[in-house]
Every structure is written in C-alpha cells, then in structure tokens.
Amino acid sequence: MSATTEHTLTCRMQAEPAALERLCQVVRVRGFRIRQMSADSADGQLTIGLTVSGERPIGMLQSQLEKLHTVAQVSTETTLALARA
Amino acid sequence: MNGAQHILEAFQRHQIDTVFGYPGGCIMPLYDALVDAEGVEHVLCRHEQGCALAADGYARASGRLGVCIATSGPGATNLITGVANAHRDSIPMLVITGQVPSALIGTDAFQETDVLGMALGIVKHSYLVTEADELPAILEEAISLAQQGRPGPVWIDIPKDVLLTDIAAMACPSAAPDIAQAAQSTLTTTAPPCPDLSDALALLHNARQPLLYSGGGVGLAGAEAAFRAFADTSGLPGVVTLKGIGNHGKHSPHQLGMLGMHGSRAANLAVDACDLLLVIGARLDDRATGKLADFAPNARIIHLDADQAEFHKLRRAEVALRGDLNTMLQALTQALSNRPLAIADWQAQCRTWATTKGFPAADNEATVAPIHGPEFVRQLSRITPDDAIIACDVGQHQMWVAQHYQFDHPRHHLSSGGLGTMGFGLPAAIGAQFARPDQVVINVSGDGSFMMNAQELATIRRYRLPLKLIILDNQCLGMVRQQQELFYGNRESQIDLDDNPDFLTMARAFDIPSLHIERSDQIRRGIETILAYQGPMLLHVAIARDDNVWPIVKPGAGNREMLDEHQRNRKETPTTKTSKETAA
Ligand SMILES: Cc1ncc(C[n+]2csc(CCOP(=O)(O)OP(=O)(O)O)c2C)c(N)n1
Ligand SMILES: [Mg+2]
Numbered sequence: 001m002s003a004t005t006e007h008t009l010t011c012r013m014q015a016e017p018a019a020l021e022r023l024c025q026v027v028r029v030r031g032f033r034i035r036q037m038s039a040d041s042a043d044g045q046l047t048i049g050l051t052v053s054g055e056r057p058i059g060m061l062q063s064q065l066e067k068l069h070t071v072a073q074v075s076t077e078t079t080l081a082l083a084r085a
Numbered sequence: 086m087n088g089a090q091h092i093l094e095a096f097q098r099h100q101i102d103t104v105f106g107y108p109g110g111c112i113m114p115l116y117d118a119l120v121d122a123e124g125v126e127h128v129l130c131r132h133e134q135g136c137a138l139a140a141d142g143y144a145r146a147s148g149r150l151g152v153c154i155a156t157s158g159p160g161a162t163n164l165i166t167g168v169a170n171a172h173r174d175s176i177p178m179l180v181i182t183g184q185v186p187s188a189l190i191g192t193d194a195f196q197e198t199d200v201l202g203m204a205l206g207i208v209k210h211s212y213l214v215t216e217a218d219e220l221p222a223i224l225e226e227a228i229s230l231a232q233q234g235r236p237g238p239v240w241i242d243i244p245k246d247v248l249l250t251d252i253a254a255m256a257c258p259s260a261a262p263d264i265a266q267a268a269q270s271t272l273t274t275t276a277p278p279c280p281d282l283s284d285a286l287a288l289l290h291n292a293r294q295p296l297l298y299s300g301g302g303v304g305l306a307g308a309e310a311a312f313r314a315f316a317d318t319s320g321l322p323g324v325v326t327l328k329g330i331g332n333h334g335k336h337s338p339h340q341l342g343m344l345g346m347h348g349s350r351a352a353n354l355a356v357d358a359c360d361l362l363l364v365i366g367a368r369l370d371d372r373a374t375g376k377l378a379d380f381a382p383n384a385r386i387i388h389l390d391a392d393q394a395e396f397h398k399l400r401r402a403e404v405a406l407r408g409d410l411n412t413m414l415q416a417l418t419q420a421l422s423n424r425p426l427a428i429a430d431w432q433a434q435c436r437t438w439a440t441t442k443g444f445p446a447a448d449n450e451a452t453v454a455p456i457h458g459p460e461f462v463r464q465l466s467r468i469t470p471d472d473a474i475i476a477c478d479v480g481q482h483q484m485w486v487a488q489h490y491q492f493d494h495p496r497h498h499l500s501s502g503g504l505g506t507m508g509f510g511l512p513a514a515i516g517a518q519f520a521r522p523d524q525v526v527i528n529v530s531g532d533g534s535f536m537m538n539a540q541e542l543a544t545i546r547r548y549r550l551p552l553k554l555i556i557l558d559n560q561c562l563g564m565v566r567q568q569q570e571l572f573y574g575n576r577e578s579q580i581d582l583d584d585n586p587d588f589l590t591m592a593r594a595f596d597i598p599s600l601h602i603e604r605s606d607q608i609r610r611g612i613e614t615i616l617a618y619q620g621p622m623l624l625h626v627a628i629a630r631d632d633n634v635w636p637i638v639k640p641g642a643g644n645r646e647m648l649d650e651h652q653r654n655r656k657e658t659p660t661t662k663t664s665k666e667t668a669a
Contacts, residue, residue: 016212017201017213017215018201018202018205018211018213021202021205022205025205025206029206057397059397060394060397060398063393063394063396064394066393066394067392067393067394068210069209069210069230070210
C-alpha cells in the first residue's frame with residue numbers, strides 16, 4: 001500500500017448548476033478526499049481550487065476529471081507526501 | 086413549436102425513428118405531441134427499466150443512438166438500472182425525462198426526485214433544462230455527445246413547463262451557440278490525427294511472443310474490418326474480452342477465445358506467457374485480468390483506446406495511444422504488411438493451445454437427461470444463421486453463450502458486461518428486433534433472470550415481434566450456487582428456484598406458443614422448431630441443476646489458477662436452508 005499524498009489541483013469548468021457535485025463525486029469515487037476547496041465564478045466559468053489527499057496516482061484523478069464534459073482544464077500544482085497516520 | 090414538439094423535430098432531423106418509453110404526469114406534453122408526430126415510432130414497454138434496456142439493445146445491435154423516455158419520480162428511478170447498464174458498457178443513449186414544473190422544483194412536489202443528482206454517476210453527461218430557449222441547443226449537444234469518442238448515456242431532465250413553452254423562435258439549433266460551444270472535454274473533441282506509431286511498431290518487432298487483447302471498443306468504433314485486416318496481416322494470436330467476442334469473426338485461425346474468470350485455458354495461458362500485450366479498445370476489467378499482480382507478468386503493454394482515462398488506470402502501458410481505432414489499425418496494418426512479424430514459433434504454440442485447451446466440449450453421443458447447458462449452446466450455434474443476434478441474461482447461461490457460441494460479429498452478441506444486469510436479455514432482444522427486423526433475434530435467459538423483466542412479454546405480444554425465447558432452466562440461481570459450492574463450503578443460501586412458475590403457461594398468457602425439452606436428443610428439433618415458427622416462440626430447456634461453468638478462476642486469484650471440473654470437490658449433499666423453510 002502506498003502512502004497518502006496531498007495534491008493541489010486547479011480546475012476550470014462551465015458554471016452549470018451541477019458543476020460542483022460532478023467534480024466532488026469524481027474525486028470521492030476515484031479514491032480521494034477533499035481537504036480544502038475554493039470556488040470563484042466569472043463569465044459563466046468556475047475556477048475551483050482543490051486540495052485532495054489519497055493513495056492513488058493523481059494522474060488518474062486528473063484524467064477522470066478531464067473527462068467531465070463541462071471541464072475545460074485541470075492542472076496539478078504540487079504534491080506533498082503526508083506522514084502515514 | 087413548444088418544447089415537446091421541438092424534441093420530436095430534433096428526432097426527425099437526426100433520423101431517430103424508434104424510441105422506447107412510458108408516459109406519466111410530467112412527460113405528458115411530449116406524449117401529447119407524439120399524437121401528431123410523423124416518422125417516430127414510440128415503443129411502449131411495460132416498465133421503464135424495460136425501456137432503457139430495450140434502447141440499449143437497440144443501440145448495441147445497430148450501432149445507432151438508443152432513446153428512452155419516462156416521466157419524473159418513479160419513471161426516472163425505474164430507468165436507473167438500464168442507464169447504468171449502458172454507461173458501464175459505453176452504449177450511446179439519449180435519456181429524456183419529464184420533471185415537475187420549474188416553480189415546484191425543490192418543494193417536494195408530487196413525483197419530484199432529484200434526477201440530475203441521482204444520475205450523476207451513471208451518465209456521460211446530464212442536463213436539467215432551466216430555460217426553455219436552451220432546449221434546442223442542449224438536444225443537439227446531447228445527441229452528438231452520446232455518440233462521440235467513447236459513447237455513453239446522456240440524460241436530459243425537462244420540467245413540464247419547459248415542454249409546454251413556445252420556443253418557435255429558437256427552433257434553429259444554432260440559435261443558442263454559447264451552450265453548443267461550451268467547454269469540450271479532451272475526450273469528446275474530434276478524434277486527433279493518427280498518433281505516432283513508431284514506438285508501438287518497435288515494440289511489436291522486438292517481441293517474441295506478442296498477443297492481441299481486444300475488447301468492446303472495436304465494435305463501438307465500427308472498426309471490425311480494420312481490426313480483422315490487422316489481425317490477419319500481423320498474424321498475431323488474439324484473446325478477447327466478453328465484450329470483444331466476435332471481433333475476430335468465427336473463422337479466424339489466430340484467436341484463442343475469451344480470457345479471464347471464465348475464459349479458456351488457451352487464452353489465459355497465452356496471456357500468462359506473452360511478452361507483449363497489444364490492448365485494443367479494452368479497459369482491463371478485473372473479470373478479465375484476474376489478480377493484477379499476476380496478470381501478463383512478462384508482458385509490456387501497448388494500449389490503443391478512445392478514452393485517455395483508461396491508460397495506466399490498472400496497468401502501466403509502455404505505449405498508450407489515444408485516437409480513432411480505425412485510423413490507428415489501418416496505419417499499423419500498412420506498416421506490418423511492409424515489414425511482417427517473425428513469430429512463427431509463437432503462433433504454432435498458440436495454435437496448439439487453441440486446439441487442445443479450448444472450452445471443455447460437452448458434445449455427447451449418448452442421449453442425456455437433463456440437458457447440459459454447454460451442449461445446448463453448441464447446437465444452437467451450429468443451427469442458427471450466421472447473422473443471428475443472441476441476447477443473454479446474467480449467470481451461468483451467459484457464460485456458456487460466451488464460451489460455446491461462435492459469433493461472427495460483436496454486434497451479434499448482446500451481453501451485459503460491466504454491470505452484469507439480470508433482466509437485460511428480454512428487453513435488449515426486443516430493442517435489437519426493432520433495430521434489425523429481418524434478422525433472427527434470440528434471447529438466451531436463465532430461470533432467475535427471465536423473471537426480472539418478464540413483463541416485457543407484453544411488449545412482444547403488442548408489437549408481434551418474432552423473437553425466439555430460450556430459458557435454460559436449472560431451477561436455481563446457478564451462478565450464485567456455483568460460487569457457494571466452490572468458495573463458501575457448499576452452503577447454499579437463497580438460490581433455490583424449484584418453485585418457478587410454469588413458464589409455458591406464462592408464455593401462453595401472452596399468446597406466445599412454447600415447447601419444453603429435457604433430453605439431449607430433443608435439442609436439435611427444439612431449436613429448429615422455434616426458428617421455423619413465424620412469430621415469437623419460447624423454448625423451455627430443463628438443464629442439470631448442478632452443472633458449473635468451467636474453467637473458473639476464484640475472484641481475486643490470478644488467471645493461472647483455473648479450476649476445472651476434475652478439481653470439483655462436491656460434497657454429497659449441500660447444506661441447504663431454503664427460503665421456504667426460513668419463511669415457515
Ligand atoms: C439485478 C441483479 N441481481 C443480482 C445479481 C447477482 N447474480 C448474478 S448471476 C445470478 C444468478 C442468475 O440466475 P439465472 O438467471 O437462473 O442464471 P443461471 O446462473 O442459473 O444460468 C445472480 C443472482 C445480478 N447479476 N443482477
Ligand atoms: Mg438458473
């Protein structure tokens with residue numbers, strides 16, 4: 001089993017009513033937990049900052065988020081290994 | 086034109102001529118518009134799950150978009166299993182539900198459920214239409230999204246007032262361009278040009294024991310011809326997943342059959358031995374790979390798929406190429422015809438496996454009673470025409486169909502793979518018969534599964550569909566019984582169905598004639614009789630209660646650990662506590 005790692009993501013998506021639900025559901029189902037979250041909307045776009053933790057490779061979450069039809073861009077900024085609880 | 090009429094107009098424009106639905110309060114404006122609609126046949130199923138699964142079967146058999154329609158609340162919740170089924174198997178589907186009027190959303194109105202929220206995890210995308218004038222653009226987007234890239238279900242939930250609003254001014258779909266131009270995911274943008282194949286070719290030329298591993302993506306991409314040309318030119322031995330059955334056609338000399346939990350020894354041995362696995366349109370499902378750590382332990386992976394998110398998900402690929410399978414396969418074929426692979430020894434080894442380690446043959450000269458499922462399916466395969474479409478349900482009978490029926494094309498095999506939905510077969514066969522009115526469509530069901538959507542017998546009767554229904558009746562939930570026998574110390578729990586209804590009487594209630602057989606010498610006559618009959622007919626087949634599907638790999642074990650009949654360690658009598666005793 002690999003150690004839990006914390007990752008910071010930025011996601012730009014269309015600001016439709018279910019936007020945050022879609023995003024959060026993918027994060028949970030794909031094995032990550034949200035530690036911190038922020039959301040700004042402007043011009044019909046949402047910019048979401050996320051700090052998530054999990055044991056799986058973050059690339060897996062990124063490609064699943066990119067698959068959401070309303071997601072325009074996802075970038076992974078930093079990763080930080082957490083001491084195992 | 087109101088919203089409802091606009092939907093029907095969009096159907097016409099997209100040549101959507103068959104839809105499966107069930108009316109109710111909030112979708113009534115659409116049903117009202119249907120009265121005057123031309124060019125769209127609405128098929129009334131008898132349960133919304135039947136509608137969704139029929140739309141799924143229609144799409145699988147034809148490659149076209151499947152459409153299902155239901156009302157709010159219970160109509161929508163009843164669709165869920167069918168939509169999830171389509172989602173797991175990447176079937177193009179448009180789902181339309183009525184919702185309570187906009188002003189009542191969020192007030193716990195009669196038949197209100199949060200359809201958008203409920204369906205998030207089982208759709209490719211979904212919409213709740215909040216502004217009537219957005220409906221035209223949403224419809225256009227949904228119809229193309231469901232079929233683009235990796236297909237899937239797209240759900241539009243439409244409040245009743247939106248269906249009634251006049252949106253004549255918006256009838257032109259380009260009138261709301263902002264939505265149509267909304268953010269496009271990497272998956273759904275038009276397929277990229279053919280990626281650079283040189284790394285893949287280098288790996289192929291360096292491999293000594295390369296193997297083809299193909300899945301449902303080949304058929305979904307309409308790439309069967311390109312796939313077969315590639316398989317022939319390369320001479321690569323090939324294994325298929327449940328959804329890839331038929332990819333090679335029935336006469337290919339190179340194929341080793343299905344791999345995985347109920348795969349052939351030949352297929353699992355080849356995967357175990359290969360040094361390169363070329364994965365095409367497959368997602369390395371756990372039923373196919375077995376324990377990942379033991380899967381293809383010596384192999385490097387080349388992965389070709391339409392969906393970026395499938396790469397490296399379960400196994401790291403040395404080369405991962407996203408694109409249109411047709412384009413990539415044609416380019417690979419071209420390259421290999423210029424410079425063929427030198428793999429004669431490996432081909433010979435695989436051919437030996439294919440001839441000596443295929444699925445255990447059940448053909449029997451002597452008359453046996455009751456009938457064995459595999460033997461029945463082998464005869465079915467020999468007697469039916471090459472283009473017959475076989476739907477099946479879920480359980481042992483499904484695996485016997487996968488193992489013993491020789492499919493010539495992936496669209497001839499309708500099987501619920503990812504979700505494993507009992508009750509899939511009957512409505513899927515109905516959908517397939519609408520898509521392919523001139524082909525023989527047969528549903529091979531189990532006695533448990535058949536009861537899960539038996540109400541659809543009424544749909545067969547209403548539309549006089551010439552479907553052929555086969556029930557392999559082992560008087561139990563055979564697949565569960567098998568696993569209880571093998572992995573739970575033979576403690577049978579809630580699998581007994583010896584109080585099944587009289588299926589022949591049941592069929593008669595729907596004007597469907599039937600025939601019962603129970604000895605192996607009756608199989609041929611039975612199959613020929615239902616095929617010759619002009620109209621729907623049921624063949625009820627009494628099969629052995631305790632037959633198992635062989636080989637089997639224990640869930641969680643590696644595919645090398647295949648168990649066979651001779652490893653069966655059957656105790657004299659199973660420990661049984663029937664549901665009737667429990668209830669007494
Ligand atoms: C809707 C649903 N419920 C439960 C299951 C679990 N399940 C898988 S196979 C099976 C038994 C199927 O029995 P039957 O249709 O008679 O087929 P058999 O295995 O006997 O051929 C069950 C209960 C399922 N796949 N789908
Ligand atoms: Mg059964």
